[in-house]
Amino acid sequence: MWRVLQSHPEHLSAGDIADRVRQVDPGVNRSSVYRTLALFAELGLVRESLMEDGVHWEEAHADAVIHLVCTRCGKVLHHRTPTVAALERELHEADSFRPDAIDVRVSGACHSCQ
Amino acid sequence: MWRVLQSHPEHLSAGDIADRVRQVDPGVNRSSVYRTLALFAELGLVRESLMEDGVHWEEAHADAVIHLVCTRCGKVLHHRTPTVAALERELHEADSFRPDAIDVRVSGACHSCQ
DNA sequence: AGCGCTATTGCGACCGCATTGCATTAACGT
DNA sequence: ACGTTAATGCAATGCGGTCGCAATAGCGCT
Numbered sequence: 545m546w547r548v549l550q551s552h553p554e555h556l557s558a559g560d561i562a563d564r565v566r567q568v569d570p571g572v573n574r575s576s577v578y579r580t581l582a583l584f585a586e587l588g589l590v591r592e593s594l595m596e597d598g599v600h601w602e603e604a605h606a607d608a609v610i611h612l613v614c615t616r617c618g619k620v621l622h623h624r625t626p627t628v629a630a631l632e633r634e635l636h637e638a639d640s641f642r643p644d645a646i647d648v649r650v651s652g653a654c655h656s657c658q
Numbered sequence: 659m660w661r662v663l664q665s666h667p668e669h670l671s672a673g674d675i676a677d678r679v680r681q682v683d684p685g686v687n688r689s690s691v692y693r694t695l696a697l698f699a700e701l702g703l704v705r706e707s708l709m710e711d712g713v714h715w716e717e718a719h720a721d722a723v724i725h726l727v728c729t730r731c732g733k734v735l736h737h738r739t740p741t742v743a744a745l746e747r748e749l750h751e752a753d754s755f756r757p758d759a760i761d762v763r764v765s766g767a768c769h770s771c772q
Numbered sequence: 773a774g775c776g777c778t779a780t781t782g783c784g785a786c787c788g789c790a791t792t793g794c795a796t797t798a799a800c801g802t
Numbered sequence: 803a804c805g806t807t808a809a810t811g812c813a814a815t816g817c818g819g820t821c822g823c824a825a826t827a828g829c830g831c832t
Contacts, residue, residue: 575790596708775831789818
């Protein structure tokens, strides 16, 4: 299952993951997938991200990732920027809120859809 | 129902809204709540926001709002900053992605919980 | 006022994702 | 080989949200 997660550049929903895993090793139960996913999340190997159509999973990166969701074609792009780190600092200073995870979702039109 | 939404500073889940509305006017159906919520969303009066425990609804503001979710006490704070607008500009320039909605969720420890 | 049309509401069934409890199986140390 | 423990499978359940359809309210028209 770990291989499935790694071999897929983009994020998948739990259902998709279960399907892919079954392609490789049929007879793997949904529960196992969910449980393993939860385990990985606890270990910090994967990250849960909330999307309109449910929870998606992706490999965890050290720094925060911005999800760009194209409302036309549905594609999800990643973007990485120091701006998020700046935002973190700002929150700490202005609201004395100590962030430990930050999640940015932007919906709009991607490069090829506008 | 509009009153319920307005009278509640923070965001509510659809279930909560249904409950509150029923306190005022018992015998209002779930479907009606969902339908009205969808209508309001279409009119741009309310905004849908994804939280760990499901979809929450809140009054729409002109500019993007950052949700600060305290993992200790569960409180949800708002934060408004030009940084988000900067981020928008940045996305447009770097990825030629035209954003029409931006949603930032930060989890961490709030002022009174650290 | 009485009639008929239309939009809204209520209601129950339903759907799909996720979770849980429990039995089964596999793994491993002794 | 045996017993203990953790991982897995499986079926039932929970729950948030949606759908189809019947009942009802609102409203203009004559």
